[in-house]
Amino acid sequence: MESLLLPQIPDVHRIDIYEAHGGYAMLRAALSKTPDEVTAEVKRSNLRGRGGACFPTGLKWTFMPKDSSKPKYLCINGDESEPGTFKDREIFERNPHLLIEGAVIACYAMGVTTAYLYVRGEYKYWIDLVQKAVDDAYARGYIGTNILGSGFSTDVYIHRGAGAYICGEESALMNSLEGQRGYPRVKPPFPAQNGLWGCPTTINNVETIANVPIILRLGAEAYAKIGAPKHPGPILVGVSGHVNKPGVYEMPTGVPLVDIINIYAGGVPGNKPIKAVIPGGSSTMILRGDALEGVCMDAESLKAAGSSVGTAGLIVMDVDTDLVKVLQRITRFYRHESCGQCTPCREGTGWMEKILTRFCNDDATQADLELLLDVADNIEGNTICALGDAAAWPVQSMIKRFPEEFEKHIQEPAAT
Amino acid sequence: MQHTARLSDENLRRIEELKKRYPHPQAVVLEALWMWQGEHGWISEDGMRYIAQLLGIPDHHVFGVVSFYTMFNRKPVGKHKIEVCTNVSCMLRNSERILRHIEERLNIKAGETTPDQRFTLVEAECLGSCGTAPVMQIGDRYYQNLDPESVDAVLKELP
Numbered sequence A: 001m002e003s004l005l006l007p008q009i010p011d012v013h014r015i016d017i018y019e020a021h022g023g024y025a026m027l028r029a030a031l032s033k034t035p036d037e038v039t040a041e042v043k044r045s046n047l048r049g050r051g052g053a054c055f056p057t058g059l060k061w062t063f064m065p066k067d068s069s070k071p072k073y074l075c076i077n078g079d080e081s082e083p084g085t086f087k088d089r090e091i092f093e094r095n096p097h098l099l100i101e102g103a104v105i106a107c108y109a110m111g112v113t114t115a116y117l118y119v120r121g122e123y124k125y126w127i128d129l130v131q132k133a134v135d136d137a138y139a140r141g142y143i144g145t146n147i148l149g150s151g152f153s154t155d156v157y158i159h160r161g162a163g164a165y166i167c168g169e170e171s172a173l174m175n176s177l178e179g180q181r182g183y184p185r186v187k188p189p190f191p192a193q194n195g196l197w198g199c200p201t202t203i204n205n206v207e208t209i210a211n212v213p214i215i216l217r218l219g220a221e222a223y224a225k226i227g228a229p230k231h232p233g234p235i236l237v238g239v240s241g242h243v244n245k246p247g248v249y250e251m252p253t254g255v256p257l258v259d260i261i262n263i264y265a266g267g268v269p270g271n272k273p274i275k276a277v278i279p280g281g282s283s284t285m286i287l288r289g290d291a292l293e294g295v296c297m298d299a300e301s302l303k304a305a306g307s308s309v310g311t312a313g314l315i316v317m318d319v320d321t322d323l324v325k326v327l328q329r330i331t332r333f334y335r336h337e338s339c340g341q342c343t344p345c346r347e348g349t350g351w352m353e354k355i356l357t358r359f360c361n362d363d364a365t366q367a368d369l370e371l372l373l374d375v376a377d378n379i380e381g382n383t384i385c386a387l388g389d390a391a392a393w394p395v396q397s398m399i400k401r402f403p404e405e406f407e408k409h410i411q412e413p414a415a416t
Numbered sequence B: 001m002q003h004t005a006r007l008s009d010e011n012l013r014r015i016e017e018l019k020k021r022y023p024h025p026q027a028v029v030l031e032a033l034w035m036w037q038g039e040h041g042w043i044s045e046d047g048m049r050y051i052a053q054l055l056g057i058p059d060h061h062v063f064g065v066v067s068f069y070t071m072f073n074r075k076p077v078g079k080h081k082i083e084v085c086t087n088v089s090c091m092l093r094n095s096e097r098i099l100r101h102i103e104e105r106l107n108i109k110a111g112e113t114t115p116d117q118r119f120t121l122v123e124a125e126c127l128g129s130c131g132t133a134p135v136m137q138i139g140d141r142y143y144q145n146l147d148p149e150s151v152d153a154v155l156k157e158l159p
């Protein structure tokens, strides 16, 4: 497949080069259509969000009210803090104008007059790169007032976060943008009705928005034929952990995980067998290395395998990995990042970390294992936002699929 | 109230510009805090009150915001804050060795500052750079694919 999100064009991050290769032509094309036509095209493409939940993008856009007395907003989610995820950064660095072009098209389709790109605070270097691209796009009339003489106007602003994973959750992101603590909001109301400052708002991931000009260029029907039929398009897969060539690889959806590991990422060092993979960032359910045959990087296949695509951040662990130690570290992360609003999440993550630390110290009992599962089960589904689930799933899946890893650390109770 | 420390005129002008991007000045609070930290290295209570007054929002609101976000320093830190990622992808590529190595070199533990106030060392959560693990951040810069030798080179280069 031709690289669409990260094309092999030297210096395409520069506006001249981007334009020379057809950049911003799709914005021009979109502006000559009606907003509804653009949304319909995105809907027909079957693009699904790349931020974790695989929600159909065109459908999400139709939730925005057509007539609104209030301003409408687009938030582009570049918080990218899920462990194992480092793909949006690649777009910031290598193809920022694709993101900007997509953002302005999305604004036009939804009647949005202000878009905010929320980027994690640590990415200051990349924020500066994208800011330069935004400035250039303003200077050429692709953002701002009366864009390309169409009469449509919109602004694109970058908003820097300050270190909080939870701000990637869409309602926490909106609170953070408003200058509050990043607490997730109870839903409903949903953002399309009551989002930023109580106004209709859509939140989309960076990579999702970058797909929009590609859809218009190829046409929805051709786009929908790329990769897995129910979850089509190009996807950025970040491979990390025990592989020879870690990195971000663009591919069509639906590539077998073993091919991603062995062909794209150069296999496992020393050709060691794979013990486990986490397919889509730390919150997705862990899979056994000996059960990867036929499992592919798309929503349907990973669901059937008992996991999910998440952010397509594939973490590979070889046979010598201590999975309990990995799980302890992941759980410590969720405990640290819990915003503390919900008791099951706040208390449960701390409790799970403590139990897992006992396992790491070979100081755990059989009862600890049952307790651990019990705590995880009590978090899942009982919280305001999905961070609670994200903390529970790795624990539940690890206990189910790797019981032997826990057994190794259990001390036989001394006979009394 | 009079403040002993303040933001530079340039930053004050910039804040006025940024306010135009949002319907409420409160939305500028993170950026204003970034500016404060950039000028002063950390954010004192006095700084928080100053920013609250600047944006016309309650003091306690700014206190709450500062304590929520991990990148804001609520007490002085060393000239160079070294943040070593120890999350899962970095852990799989031996970030622990990097952390221990820096602890030895600087003769401090994670969470501490060297007596000469030059370095503060902390453990970081995933920096979004897992493909080039292990990784550390110092200021705005990322240092990737680390090993003890490259760490030594970085430490030597720092002003």
Ligand SMILES: Cc1cc2nc3c(=O)[nH]c(=O)nc-3n(C[C@H](O)[C@H](O)[C@H](O)COP(=O)(O)O)c2cc1C
Residues within 6 Å of the ligand: A048, A049, A050, A051, A052, A053, A054, A055, A057, A060, A077, A078, A079, A080, A081, A082, A165, A166, A167, A168, A169, A170, A171, A203, A204, A205, A206, A208, A209, A385, A386, A387, A390
């Ligand atoms: C705890 C938590 C963290 C999240 N972090 C991110 C993130 O960093 N980036 C992102 O795009 N989506 C993140 N999401 C998902 C967003 O809530 C939202 O679903 C997504 O941005 C929507 O974009 P999409 O429809 O284009 O996928 C997170 C969700 C949760 C529960």
Ligand code: SF4
Residues within 6 Å of the ligand: A166, A183, A184, A337, A338, A339, A340, A341, A342, A343, A345, A346, A383, A384, A385, A386, A387, A388, A389
């Ligand atoms: S689930 Fe956790 S992170 Fe989400 S709102 Fe509740 S306490 Fe906060």
Ligand code: FES
Residues within 6 Å of the ligand: A083, A084, A085, B085, B086, B087, B088, B089, B090, B091, B125, B126, B127, B128, B129, B130, B133, B135
């Ligand atoms: S786990 Fe270290 S950068 Fe992601």
